[in-house]
Amino acid sequence: MTWPQFPQFTDPLRYWRSFAPDRIALVDKARNIRLSYSQLDIASDRWAALLSEKGVGKGHRVAVIAGNRHEVAELFFACMRIGAALVPLNWRLAPAELSSILAHSQSSLIVGELRFRDSLTITAGLESMSEWIDVDMVPTNSGSWTDADDVNAMPDAAVLVLYTSGSTGQPKGVIIPHRQILYNAIATTTAWELGHEDIAPVATPFFHTGGWNVFATPLWYRGGTVVLFDQFDPATFMAGLAEERCTVALTVPTQLIMMLSSKEWGVPLPHLRFFISGGAPCPPGLMEKVRAAGYTLREGYGLTECGPNCFAMSSEESLEHPGRVGRPSPFLQMRLIKDDGAEAGMSEPGELQLRGPQMFAGYLHDPERTSKVMTDDGWLRTGDLAMRDENGLFAICGRKKEMYISGGENVFPGEVESALASHPEISEVVVVGIPHELWGETGCAFVVPKPASTNVTSEQIVAFARQHLAGYKVPRTIFIVTELPRLGSGKPDRRELAVRGAAPTSAAQSAV
Numbered sequence: 072m073t074w075p076q077f078p079q080f081t082d083p084l085r086y087w088r089s090f091a092p093d094r095i096a097l098v099d100k101a102r103n104i105r106l107s108y109s110q111l112d113i114a115s116d117r118w119a120a121l122l123s124e125k126g127v128g129k130g131h132r133v134a135v136i137a138g139n140r141h142e143v144a145e146l147f148f149a150c151m152r153i154g155a156a157l158v159p160l161n162w163r164l165a166p167a168e169l170s171s172i173l174a175h176s177q178s179s180l181i182v183g184e185l186r187f188r189d190s191l192t193i194t195a196g197l198e199s200m201s202e203w204i205d206v207d208m209v210p211t212n213s214g215s216w217t218d219a220d221d222v223n224a225m226p227d228a229a230v231l232v233l234y235t236s237g238s239t240g241q242p243k244g245v246i247i248p249h250r251q252i253l254y255n256a257i258a259t260t261t262a263w264e265l266g267h268e269d270i271a272p273v274a275t276p277f278f279h280t281g282g283w284n285v286f287a288t289p290l291w292y293r294g295g296t297v298v299l300f301d302q303f304d305p306a307t308f309m310a311g312l313a314e315e316r317c318t319v320a321l322t323v324p325t326q327l328i329m330m331l332s333s334k335e336w337g338v339p340l341p342h343l344r345f346f347i348s349g350g351a352p353c354p355p356g357l358m359e360k361v362r363a364a365g366y367t368l369r370e371g372y373g374l375t376e377c378g379p380n381c382f383a384m385s386s387e388e389s390l391e392h393p394g395r396v397g398r399p400s401p402f403l404q405m406r407l408i409k410d411d412g413a414e415a416g417m418s419e420p421g422e423l424q425l426r427g428p429q430m431f432a433g434y435l436h437d438p439e440r441t442s443k444v445m446t447d448d449g450w451l452r453t454g455d456l457a458m459r460d461e462n463g464l465f466a467i468c469g470r471k472k473e474m475y476i477s478g479g480e481n482v483f484p485g486e487v488e489s490a491l492a493s494h495p496e497i498s499e500v501v502v503v504g505i506p507h508e509l510w511g512e513t514g515c516a517f518v519v520p521k522p523a524s525t526n527v528t529s530e531q532i533v534a535f536a537r538q539h540l541a542g543y544k545v546p547r548t549i550f551i552v553t554e555l556p557r558l559g560s561g562k563p564d565r566r567e568l569a570v571r572g573a574a575p576t577s578a579a580q581s582a583v
Contacts, residue, residue: 081253082148082151082152082218082221083291083292083294084096084108084111084112084115084148084291085112085218085221087108087112087291087294088108088109088112090294091108091267091294092107092108092109093107093108093109094107094108094267094294094296095107095108095296096108096110096111096291096296096297097111097141097144097296097297097298097299098296098297098298098299098315099140099141099299100298100299100300100301100307100311100315101138101139101140101299101300101301102140102141104141106141108294111141111144111145111148112148114141114142114145115145115146115148115149115152116149116152116215116216116217117145117149117216118142118145118146118148118149119148119149119150119152119153119216119220120214120215120216121149121204122149122150122153122155123153123214123216123220124214125179125180125202125204126179127153127155127179127180128153128154128155128222129153129154129155129222129224130154130155130228131154131155131156131178131179132155132156132157132158132176132177132178132179132229132232133146133150133155133156133157133158133178133179133180133181133182134158134159134160134173134176134178134180134181134182134183135157135158135159135160135181135182135183135206135277136159136160136162136169136181136182136183136184136187136190136191137162137182137183137184137187137206137277138162138184138276138277138301138302139273139274139276139277139282139299139300139301139302140206140299140301141299142182142206142207143159143206143277144287144297144299146182147230147231147283150230151224151230151249152216152220152221152222153221153222154222154224154228155179156228156229156230156231156232156246157230157231157232158176158178158231158232158234158244159231159233159276159277159278159282160172160173160181160183160234160278161234161276161278162187162190162276162278164190165190166190166191168242169190169191171241171242172234172242172244173191175241175244175435175436176232176234176244176435180202180203180204181202181203181204182203182204182205182206183203183204183205183206184205184206184207185205185207188203191203224249225249226248226249226250226253227248227249227250227432228248228249229246229247229248229432230247230248230249230252231246231247231252231283232244232245232246232247232435233245233247233278233279233280233283233375234278235375243434243435243437243440244434244435244436244437245280245375245376245431245434245435246431246432246433246434246435247280247283247284247375247431247432248431248432250428250429250432251377251428251429251430251431251432252284252288253292254402254427254428254429255284255288255289255378255379255380255429256288256289256291256292256293257292257401257402258378258380258400258401258402258403258429259285259286259289259380259400260289260290260292260293261400261401262380262383262400262401263319263380263383265286265289265290265293265295265319266293266295267293267294267295268295268318269290269293269295269296269318269319270295270296270297270298270315270316270317270318270319270342271286271287271290271295271296271297271298271317271318271319271320271321272286272297272298272299272300272308272311272312272315272317272320272321273286273287273297273298273299273300273321274300274302274303274308274321274326275303275321275323279375280373280374280375280379281321281323281349281350281379284378284379284380285321285347285349285371285373285379285380286319286321289380296315298311298315298317303326303329305326305329305330305332305333305335305336306333306334306335308326308330309330309333309335309336309338310335312340312343313335313338313339313340316342317340317342317343318342318343318344319343319344319345319346319347320343320345320346320347321346321347321349322346322347322348322349323348323349323350323351323561324348324350324351324352324353324354324357325351325499325561327346327348327353327357327361328357328498328499331357331360331361332522336364337364337365339365340366343366343367344367344386345366345367345368345369345386346361346366346367346368346369347368347369347370347371348368348369348370348371349370349371349372349373349379350561350562351562352370352467352469352485352488352489353368353370354488354489354492354493355393355394355489355492355493356492356493357492358370358393362390367386367389368389369384369386369389369397370389370394370395370396371396371397372396372455372465372467374453374455375431376430376431376444376451376453377403377425377427377429377430377431377451377453378400378403378425378429380400381396381399381400381403381405381425382396382397382398382399382400382465383397383398383400384396384397384398384464388464392460392462392464394466394489395460395464395465395466396464396465396466396467397464397465398463398464398465399465400429402427402428402429403425403426403427403429404425404426404427405423405424405425405426405465406421406423406424406450407419407420407421407422407423407424407457407458407459408421408422408424409421409422415458415459417459417460417461418458418459418460418461419458420456420457420458420468420481420483421456421457421458422452422453422454422455422456422457422471423453423455423456423457423465423467424446424450424451424452424453425450425451425453426448426449426450426451430449430451454470454471454472455467455468455469455470455471456468456469456470456471456474456483467485468483468485468486469483469484469485469486473485473503473504473565474504475503475504475512475513475514476504476511476512477504477507477510477511477512477513477514477543477544478509478510478511478543479511480543480544482504482512482514482543482544484501484502484503484504484514486540486544487502487514487516487536487540487544487546488500488501488502490536490539490540490544491516491518491532491535491536491546493539494527494532494535496520496521496524496526496527497518497519497520497521497524497527497532498519498520498521498522498524499518499519499555500516500517500518500519501516501517501555501563501565501568502514502515502516502517502546503515503517503565503568503569503572504569505548505569505572505573506573507547510543513546513547513548514544514545514546514547514548515546515547515548515549515550515568515569515572515573516532516546516548516549516550517550517552517555517563517568517571517572518532518549518550518551518552519552519553519554519555520551527551528551529549529551532546532549533545533546533549548572550571550572555568556568
């Protein structure tokens with residue numbers, strides 16, 4: 072698919088430095104550093120000069136392994152200016168996993184924090200890099216770099232490469248081009264009504280698209296303010312929302328659960344217009360608790376390959392239509408395709424497919440994987456099931472591959488999880504399908520009780536489920552666990568849970 076071409080993409084810092092140089096662009100909470108648009112622009116030029124001195128240029132890649140700190144944002148804009156792409160590494164990964172990603176990315180050098188260097192041992196691939204640069208090194212002595220030196224980056228040129236975790240196979244390097252960054256910024260600030268007065272926290276790691284593209288890059292294009300939190304801590308996060316007068320905030324359901332137990336929960340946040348919950352379906356019971364505390368909450372949907380802000384709805388509509396993520400964001404086309412290739416009808420589930428300019432530029436060094444997720448006419452196969460109601464609002468049903476068939480009936484784990492998560496003693500739940508001799512497949516639920524709960528039993532959970540779900544949807548196997556195995560992204564590892572649930576010894580311990 073061909074999208075409108077522009078001779079050069081505008082660097083937002085360049086514009087806001089001249090238009091509003093003293094406006095705060097970035098707050099680094101952990102280091103108590105506040106950078107105006109002018110200061111962030113100058114710091115980015117210093118890094119651009121340093122990278123250029125190290126031989127990094129157009130088409131190259133720069134790996135970074137660090138927490139959420141101002142230097143990583145400076146590197147992002149520096150790479151944009153020299154025509155390179157930033158490759159943020161997931162510091163949660165094991166050395167062997169990092170080794171594979173470093174080798175695949177073919178990065179020219181690594182910029183990182185010393186606290187993570189042990190993860191980049193010789194066996195992890197450090198020997199293949201030309202050089203390690205300490206992120207704490209302030210490049211004040213570097214050569215000069217000005218806007219006249221900026222490389223003429225074309226729309227489809229990579230500015231980020233984000234490696235997505237998966238339950239099987241090698242992580243995929245998603246190429247985020249300038250085009251995607253720009254169109255997502257325009258669509259997000261338009262559909263979510265964001266302006267230069269908006270202030271948003273970023274506690275999601277920079278190795279995820281949520282760290283960069285839910286609020287950070289859209290607000291930098293709009294002239295707003297981004298507040299960085301090195302890592303998510305519920306008390307610190309809540310206090311930071313109040314201190315910085317944040318107006319919008321991204322959270323994932325797990326973070327909301329953690330925030331509910333914080334002593335700061337329920338404090339007035341008069342400047343906060345709304346929370347956005349993303350990354351995973353938000354259980355209805357959790358949404359009710361957030362709203363009961365006086366906060367406004369909307370649910371979003373997106374993925375690294377497209378958007379990531381693919382839907383929008385007003386706060387009023389989110390109350391009137393629970394479980395919906397809204398209407399398509401500007402520029403995006405959407406369709407729902409059934410297994411037989413026909414389009415799904417009203418209130419009928421189908422695979423969500425997307426097309427628009429806020430689309431990725433393929434998987435790095437992997438045209439075969441790219442072709443598998445793209446149709447010949449430019450539609451992205453998301454692998455997610457969705458439905459559209461009579462109001463034109465979409466609801467996400469779950470992953471296509473996660474759906475299982477029990478006795479001939481389709482069961483969507485997300486629906487079962489939402490029902491079980493409303494139990495007053497359940498903190499988190501994941502449901503997977505496991506083989507069954509009679510029914511083909513049945514549900515297996517892994518349940519994490521709330522910290523104060525000591526009495527919840529498998530029998531109670533099944534009885535509760537029968538009150539809220541059809542019989543074929545009720546899990547026949549229950550595990551009560553203290554924690555869930557997770558992928559590098561922080562999401563539950565459903566493949567590992569399916570293996571555990573199908574293991575004969577495990578089933579014998581948990582059958583109800």
